[in-house]
Structures are given as structure tokens and as C-alpha cells.
Amino acid sequence: MSLTIVTKKKFVVAEGASRPALLLDWYDRHRRRLPWRAAAGERADPYRVWLSEIMLQQTGVKTVGPYFAKFLARWPDVAALGRASLDDVLRMWAGLGYYSRARNLHACAVAVLRDHGGIFPDTEEGLRQLPGIGPYTAKAIAAIAFDIRTMPVDGNIERVVSRLYAVEEPLPQTKPLIGELASTLLGPSRAGDSAQALMDLGSSICTPKKPACALCPLNDDCAARSRGDQETFPRKAPKRAGTLRRGAAFIVRRGDELLVRTRAEKGLLGGMTEVPGSAWLAGQDDKMALNQAPELNGVTCWHRKTGVITHVFTHFPLELVIYTADVATRTRAPEGMRWVPIATLADEALPNVMRKAIAHGLDI
DNA sequence: CAGCCGTGGGT
DNA sequence: TACCCAAGGCT
The missing domain is CATH 1.10.340.30 (Hypothetical protein; domain 2)
Structure with a gap:
């Protein structure tokens, strides 16, 4: 039947x-x-x-x-x-x-x-x-x-x-x-x-x-x-590739601490921890990105690490250049930022792109 | 409704 | 290598 x-x-x-x-x-x-x-x-x-x-x-x-x-x-x-x-x-x-x-x-x-x-x-x-x-x-x-x-x-x-x-x-x-x-x-x-x-x-x-x-x-x-x-099968409508965006990430050490902040609640990597960085924009060059470095009293010397971090999001690829700086023990964190011990970074809500950037900046 | 939203595995 | 793919939801 x-x-x-x-x-x-x-x-x-x-x-x-x-x-x-x-x-x-x-x-x-x-x-x-x-x-x-x-x-x-x-x-x-x-x-x-x-x-x-x-x-x-x-x-x-x-x-x-x-x-x-x-x-x-x-x-x-x-x-x-x-x-x-x-x-x-x-x-x-x-x-x-x-x-x-x-x-x-x-x-x-x-x-x-x-x-x-x-x-x-x-x-x-x-x-x-x-x-x-x-x-x-x-x-x-x-x-x-x-x-x-x-x-x-x-x-x-x-x-x-x-x-x-x-x-x-x-x-x-x-x-x-x-x-x-x-x-x-x-x-x-x-x-x-x-x-x-x-x-x-x-x-x-x-x-x-x-x-x-x-x-x-x-x-x-x-x-x-x-x-x-x-x-x-299944047949699928073609999807377009995203445009490459570039930016900079700033790895600031104060002894055995690192400068971080929390991203906005909504949008890309919402609410997650990040190191300070420039905007991520198509066609941005290294100097534009460096101009967006955090203001730290006494920091005059950014060291540019060789190479770039690459990361692919769902809708665009990203290239980050890494700048590092060491600051004096009592340097204050800029507004909205904080110091965290490098030893406890594993416990932070760090997305992978930030883990990559930090590892590259800290040579670990 | 089409664009936004991560990352790692498999080939 | 450079793709594609994965037990989708939100706006």
C-alpha cells in the first residue's frame, strides 16, 4: 500500500x-x-x-x-x-x-x-x-x-x-x-x-x-x-568575496601587563576583548593606521614588527600590522582601556584574531 | 531580505 | 594553495 x-x-x-x-x-x-x-x-x-x-x-x-x-x-x-x-x-x-x-x-x-x-x-x-x-x-x-x-x-x-x-x-x-x-x-x-x-x-x-x-x-x-x-547538488547562488581591509594593532607592555579594551556590544566580535587598534578599512596604509595609536604619556617610540597578521572573516579578509611599545611602570591606561597580566590572557574573552596579534607582538 | 556575524577542518 | 563547508540567527 x-x-x-x-x-x-x-x-x-x-x-x-x-x-x-x-x-x-x-x-x-x-x-x-x-x-x-x-x-x-x-x-x-x-x-x-x-x-x-x-x-x-x-x-x-x-x-x-x-x-x-x-x-x-x-x-x-x-x-x-x-x-x-x-x-x-x-x-x-x-x-x-x-x-x-x-x-x-x-x-x-x-x-x-x-x-x-x-x-x-x-x-x-x-x-x-x-x-x-x-x-x-x-x-x-x-x-x-x-x-x-x-x-x-x-x-x-x-x-x-x-x-x-x-x-x-x-x-x-x-x-x-x-x-x-x-x-x-x-x-x-x-x-x-x-x-x-x-x-x-x-x-x-x-x-x-x-x-x-x-x-x-x-x-x-x-x-x-x-x-x-x-x-x-545543492545548486547555490554565487556569493561575492569581500574586499581586503587593513589596520594596525598596538601591543603595549607595562612590565608583565598588556593594554586591552572591550569592543562594543554589537557588531563584529561584539563584547569581546581586544588590544587597541586602528579602524579596519580597505585601502588604509601603515601611516594612517599608526596615527590611530593610543595616547600614552611618554610613549614616543613604536616598534613595527616585521610581517603582518592575516585573518579571514566571513565577509572580508583582514591584514593587521603590529606595533609594540614598552611603557613605564606607573603609566595610566587611557580612557576605556585597562591593564591585564599577560599570564592570565588565556582567561580573557579574546577572539582568535587578537590571540594571533598578541602572539606575534609578544613573540610567543 | 540580503548582508552581517568566526573559526577550524577537510580536500 | 585556496577554496568549500559546518546541526543558522538577527536585522
Whole structure:
């Protein structure tokens, strides 16, 4: 007994219980063991699911692992995290990137503690209202933690589904269609396992390059594979590269201390610690940048380190020249800046570009 | 809604 | 090497 669903004319989905069942059978045999994932048949902890989903936004499983362990050890439940200071959360997050996630993580924990008695909402709509939880994450938590019948669509699932149906329209325009098609892979139950099965399939079998179609549980029903051009999916609109920006960073030592400041709360590297520096602008030269050095009484001699620091952000590459200076013991920090011991720099909320700049300036 | 928002791994 | 990619959200 197979029923036929017609979606947008072109996509005729021949489906019984077969495809969702094949997927779940495969998952039961090949599921990945991940720290935030419940054992087979056991209920997932919403706090762990949520924490992992936030960390996994645009970030690989391997990268997230140590951060998840650190957070869970220090803050074992959402109430503990809700009582933590934002500064502690930012420090623990340093190095993981996309720092607004850390601010929203903290804000979300506070909201769950204050407005929901420390219990996560168990509906997609309720979850969606919380900071840092968008359409994807709301569906993911609903499905994985509460077994609500909904299908989140991440990058893995976009790839799997666009291949399964040979979707020609490019992303992101075709997101709604892919969402509809992905939902056809939901069976009558085990929504969370279905979603995680597709993610595991995308990360281990239906990979961006050289997918292992021979091992795929859905391989006899894959439109792209039957055409032989599975690697060309998903289609994507071309994105433009950013323009190179240049700037200077100033490494000022006062004995065994370093001069730092805190960046503005919003925008690039929001709320993170940095050494003083020039603006980062396209077409800026070294002299313009040096003119933006901090005012320190007695400092007349900046030493220009040879070489440059390069860093690539999502939307532009950056080149920083490094200037160093040593100042007298009682030199005051300029307005808005402070001295921190070099020995405790590891505990600061320093983004990687600043760690690179400091390492270069201090020869470490 | 398209641009903004990090970083490390894989090829 | 120089790309691409990753369990996206916010404005």
C-alpha cells in the first residue's frame, strides 16, 4: 500500500512507509555516538539538546566537542547557566566564533529560568520565542528533545534532499521547497531520530564531495544519483568575496601587563576583548593606521614588527600590522582601556584574531 | 531580505 | 594553495 504525494507538479514522491523506515533502520545500525545525544530509546535532555544545537550552528561536531564538555561540567543545567555572569559565558565561548550566540545563549538561559521556571517550552512556537532560537533550532529541539513531528532542515539535510529530488533551483531561494520535500521523510513516529538520521547520513554518506552512494539506504530512489551528477547538488547562488581591509594593532607592555579594551556590544566580535587598534578599512596604509595609536604619556617610540597578521572573516579578509611599545611602570591606561597580566590572557574573552596579534607582538 | 556575524577542518 | 563547508540567527 503505497500512496503518491505530488508536490509542485515536478516532484512526484513515491512513498509508502518505505523511505522513512529505511532511514530509521539505517540510523539504528549506524547512528553516531555524540555527547549530547541520548542512548537509543532514551529521552534526550532538553538542556543538552539546546546547548549543542546553539554551539553547532555553522560549527562542526569536532570543534564543538570540547566546548560542550566544558560548558556542561561548569553549568550542568539551564538554571546554573542562567545564574552565571555574561562575562563568564563569553570567556568560556572565546574561540568558538559567532559571539552573538554566546550572548543569546545566556539571555535564553535567563529567560527560561525567569519566565519558565527553568523548564524549556515543549512546543516549536514556544521555543521560537527564545533568543538565539530561530526556525531551524526550534524545530530541531522540538523533534529531538520532545519528539514533536517536525523536520528541521540544516545544511546536511538540504544536501541530501536536493540530491534525492534533483532540485534545480538554487539556494537560498529553494529553501521552502526543500523544507516540504524533507518533511516527506518523516514517518508516523520518531521525528527526532528521523532528523538526526538525515544529518548523520549527510555528514557520513551523502557528503559534499565524493558521496558514498553505494552505502546509502536511499540509493535506489535518488534522482541525482540516477543522473550521475549528485556532486553538483545543492545548486547555490554565487556569493561575492569581500574586499581586503587593513589596520594596525598596538601591543603595549607595562612590565608583565598588556593594554586591552572591550569592543562594543554589537557588531563584529561584539563584547569581546581586544588590544587597541586602528579602524579596519580597505585601502588604509601603515601611516594612517599608526596615527590611530593610543595616547600614552611618554610613549614616543613604536616598534613595527616585521610581517603582518592575516585573518579571514566571513565577509572580508583582514591584514593587521603590529606595533609594540614598552611603557613605564606607573603609566595610566587611557580612557576605556585597562591593564591585564599577560599570564592570565588565556582567561580573557579574546577572539582568535587578537590571540594571533598578541602572539606575534609578544613573540610567543 | 540580503548582508552581517568566526573559526577550524577537510580536500 | 585556496577554496568549500559546518546541526543558522538577527536585522
